[in-house]
Amino acid sequence: MSSYDKYVTPLSTRYASQEMMTIFSARERASTWRQLWVWLAEAERELGLPIPEDAIQEMRENVRVSDEAFDKAREYEAKFRHDVMAHVHAYGEDAPKAAGHIHLGATSCYVTDNADLIFQKKALDLILPKLAKVIQNLQVFALKYKDLPTLGFTHYQPAQLITVGKRAAQWIQELMMDLEDIETVRDRLQFRGAQGTTGSQATFLELFEGNADKIVQLNEILCKKAGFPSAYPISTQTYTRKVDLRVANAVCALGATAQRICSDIRHLANLKEMEEPFEKSQIGSSAMAYKRNPMRSERITALGRKLARLPADFTATFETQWFERTLDDSAIRRMDIPEMFLLADSILLALDNVTNGIVLYPSVIRSRIDQELPFMATESILMKLATHGVSRQEAHEEVRVLSHQASDVVKQQGGRNDLLERIKKTEFFRPVWGDIDSLVDPKLFIGNCPKIVEDYCNGEVAAKLSNYKESLDKASTAQLSI
Numbered sequence: 492m493s494s495y496d497k498y499v500t501p502l503s504t505r506y507a508s509q510e511m512m513t514i515f516s517a518r519e520r521a522s523t524w525r526q527l528w529v530w531l532a533e534a535e536r537e538l539g540l541p542i543p544e545d546a547i548q549e550m551r552e553n554v555r556v557s558d559e560a561f562d563k564a565r566e567y568e569a570k571f572r573h574d575v576m577a578h579v580h581a582y583g584e585d586a587p588k589a590a591g592h593i594h595l596g597a598t599s600c601y602v603t604d605n606a607d608l609i610f611q612k613k614a615l616d617l618i619l620p621k622l623a624k625v626i627q628n629l630q631v632f633a634l635k636y637k638d639l640p641t642l643g644f645t646h647y648q649p650a651q652l653i654t655v656g657k658r659a660a661q662w663i664q665e666l667m668m669d670l671e672d673i674e675t676v677r678d679r680l681q682f683r684g685a686q687g688t689t690g691s692q693a694t695f696l697e698l699f700e701g702n703a704d705k706i707v708q709l710n711e712i713l714c715k716k717a718g719f720p721s722a723y724p725i726s727t728q729t730y731t732r733k734v735d736l737r738v739a740n741a742v743c744a745l746g747a748t749a750q751r752i753c754s755d756i757r758h759l760a761n762l763k764e765m766e767e768p769f770e771k772s773q774i775g776s777s778a779m780a781y782k783r784n785p786m787r788s789e790r791i792t793a794l795g796r797k798l799a800r801l802p803a804d805f806t807a808t809f810e811t812q813w814f815e816r817t818l819d820d821s822a823i824r825r826m827d828i829p830e831m832f833l834l835a836d837s838i839l840l841a842l843d844n845v846t847n848g849i850v851l852y853p854s855v856i857r858s859r860i861d862q863e864l865p866f867m868a869t870e871s872i873l874m875k876l877a878t879h880g881v882s883r884q885e886a887h888e889e890v891r892v893l894s895h896q897a898s899d900v901v902k903q904q905g906g907r908n909d910l911l912e913r914i915k916k917t918e919f920f921r922p923v924w925g926d927i928d929s930l931v932d933p934k935l936f937i938g939n940c941p942k943i944v945e946d947y948c949n950g951e952v953a954a955k956l957s958n959y960k961e962s963l964d965k966a967s968t969a970q971l972s973i
Contacts, residue, residue, distance in 0.1 A: 502830065506794065506837035514613050515829035521556040521564070523609055524575070524602040525582055527717075528593050529554060531685065534712040535595060538705045540698060546589035553585040560585055575599040596698045598688045600729050600816075605683050607828060608730065609717060611738055614832040615677040620962035621839040622673065622745070626666050627956055627963055628846035630948045633659035637944035640933035641764070641856050642863055649863040652933055655851065657940040660947055662752045667955060669748050672741040680738070683730040684710035684722035689815045728816035732809040735828065739805040742835050746798030749838045753788035753795070756845065760785040763855045768848030787971065791841045798834040801827060840969040847968040860933050862901070865910035866894060868931045872914065872923060875930065879922040889919050 503512050513519055529550045536542040556564075560581045567577035576599075583590030594601075637656035642649050685706070687694050692706050699705040710722045723730050759765035760783075767787050804827050808820045869890045876886045897910035911927060914920045923930075956963065 500830075500833075502833040502837060506790075506840070507833040508617075508836050508840060510617055511614065511833055511836040514610050514617070515832065517561070518556055519610070520606060521561070521578055522554055523606040524578055525550070525554045525556065527602045527605050528579075528582065528597075530713055530716040531597060531601070532589070532592055532595065534685075534709050534716070535698070537712065538699065538709060540595070542592045542595070543588065546586070546592055549586040550582070550589045550593070553582065556581075557585075573599075575602060596687075596694045597685060598694075598728060600683070601685055604729050605713075605717065607824070608680065608682055608719070608734075611735075611828065611832075612677070612680055612718070614836075615673060615680070615738070615742075618742070618832065618835050618839060619670070619673060619677065620959050620966070621836070621843065621969075622666065622670050623956055623959035624963060624966050625839060625842045625846055626663055626670065626952065628843065628968075629659050629663045629666070630952050630956070632656070632846065632849060633663060633944050634948050636851065637941045637948075638934070638937075639851075639853060639856070640860060640937050642859050647758075651867065651938075652860065652864075652936040654937050654940040654944065655856070656944040657937075658755070660944045662755070663948070663952060665748045665751065666745075667952065669741070669745045670955065672744060676738045676741045680719070680734070681730075682710075682714045682717055682719035682722045683726055684713050686710075686722075686726040689728055690726035727812075727814075729812075729820070732805070732812050732820055732824075735824065736802065736805040736809045739802045739827075739831060742831055743798050743801045745835055745838065746795035746800075749795035749842060750792050750799065752842075753785075753791045753845070756788045756849075757785045757792070760788070762859065764852055764859065766850040766852075767845045768850065787841055787845050791838055791845070794834050794838050794841075798831065798838065801831050801834075841971060843969040844971050857933070862908045864931055864933060864936070865897065865908050867936060868911075868927075869894065871930045871935075872920070872927065875923045875926055876920070881922065886919075889917065890914075893917065 529547065532542050532547050532550060536544070536547060553560075556578075563584060564574075564577045564581040567580045568574050571577055571580075575594075579594050582593055586593070633656040635656070636659070637654055639655045640652050641655045641658065643651050643653040643658075685695055686692055692703075695706045695709065696703060699709075714720065714722055723734075725731075756765060756767060760767070766783060767785050769783050804823060808823055808827075811817065812820060873883055873886050873890065877883055893913045894910060897908055897913060900906040901908050911931065915924055915927060920927075
């Protein structure tokens with residue numbers, strides 16, 4: 492049967508990086524199980540159990556699972572209906588001197604759960620610098636356009652002016668929150684270690700002839716080998732699934748942020764103020780050749796929608812773990828944990844590509860400002876008239892009448908906003924005719940936006956990105972093949 496006759500996830504065929512796919516591959520999983528068995532045997536020998544060094548050496552030499560070993564494991568699993576025991580037997584064939592020592596004192600969750608923690612740690616370490624790269628892209632963009640006025644929107648209706656950089660700074664702040672949350676769960680991730688079948692450590696207490704201190708030492712050795720600061724102090728047959736939920740809450744929130752940013756980009760593309768990168772030979776529509784659809788931002792939005800909703804699965808899995816463990820967590824976690832990280836990885840690759848190549852159209856931005864700014868400038872005109880002794884109430888009425896006339900031209904006739912021209916032709920406003928052009932400079936209406944952007948991007952953002960300097964210095968912009 493051809494690979495084209497089987498379903499494969501588009502996350503692996505279209506979107507995610509090879510590095511992330513490798514972390515959650517079958518070979519990485521099975522080989523990590525073997526590495527965990529090596530570490531357990533080494534630690535047990537160090538603590539006095541009679542495991543021959545040549546047996547452990549044979550285990551070390553066969554950590555990477557071969558295709559033939561997978562075939563053997565598949566045969567054993569068909570017989571035993573147990574995936575971990577199938578791999579124990581397959582490993583025993585590859586390392587026959589160690590066959591009687593593999594998995595000594597352990598339960599299946601010693602390898603499955605500890606491996607899942609290792610994979611999540613590696614995956615978190617992979618997405619953090621990618622997220623930092625997206626933030627850096629937007630930091631550069633925000634500082635570049637910190638002074639460029641643009642129309643702000645509230646309720647998707649024209650509002651007070653901001654700057655292009657200020658809007659990008661808002662995106663950065665939300666991504667910074669994701670970065671901080673993901674860093675926190677990464678730093679707090681612990682190991683399960685060797686805890687026995689219900690977390691009582693009974694089997695290891697028996698192996699060490701009642702010496703509980705050796706169990707503490709065993710877990711300290713295992714944590715050090717695996718690169719974790721410590722083990723969770725309380726374990727059942729598994730580490731608590733609350734851990735997965737905590738990780739998911741941090742990682743999956745990135746999906747919501749990605750949707751929010753790319754929705755803005757898609758709306759701005761419709762307004763022709765901003766576009767994502769568009770390659771020379773790219774086709775926007777199979778029917779409408781002129782189109783430049785924001786397909787990358789649409790892809791990110793779709794992937795973000797999926798990612799943002801995964802915590803519901805992790806919540807239900809945690810909620811339904813009865814007592815010391817039920818197996819209804821197994822099948823869903825096999826899907827949810829890899830999918831969560833493949834989605835996050837895919838989103839960050841695409842976000843890097845988009846944010847490092849945003850195309851801006853300042854002339855369009857200015858024309859949209861010119862359509863709305865005359866209305867916004869009327870308050871300044873009223874105040875200027877007041878300095879000439881003109882009644883504010885009378886001036887307000889004159890402005891109201893002319894504003895309605897100009898609004899009619901825009902809404903009913905499809906014309907441009909000619910309010911300022913009307914003011915310049917109305918005798919009532921003669922005292923300020925010479926001031927009107929200076930009163931409608933867009934930069935007078937952006938408030939403190941440039942300083943807000945500078946202070947934030949050169950302060951808090953720069954400080955956070957300094958922690959990723961080494962990876963950022965080596966990073967190149969992600970290229971999307973599809």
